[in-house]
Amino acid sequence: MSDNPAHESAAVTEELFDKAELAGFVADDQLAGRHICKMLSALFVYTLVAMSTAAIWTYLDILRRS
Numbered sequence: 001m002s003d004n005p006a007h008e009s010a011a012v013t014e015e016l017f018d019k020a021e022l023a024g025f026v027a028d029d030q031l032a033g034r035h036i037c038k039m040l041s042a043l044f045v046y047t048l049v050a051m052s053t054a055a056i057w058t059y060l061d062i063l064r065r066s
Contacts, residue, residue: 017025
């Protein structure tokens with residue numbers, strides 16, 4: 001068994017996608033990134049609101065029981 005193959009494979013020189021398809025992929029990727037960013041931002045704000053509500057509720061309950 002040798003380290004070198006018996007024949008060399010031909011290098012593929014043709015592009016898999018043309019420029020219009022690549023531009024479409026980039027546009028779709030950017031759109032998905034914007035949607036993910038908006039979703040994560042909304043979930044972060046929801047988490048802050050839920051955490052604040054629970055903290056205020058706990059604080060008021062402690063004051064009421066004192």
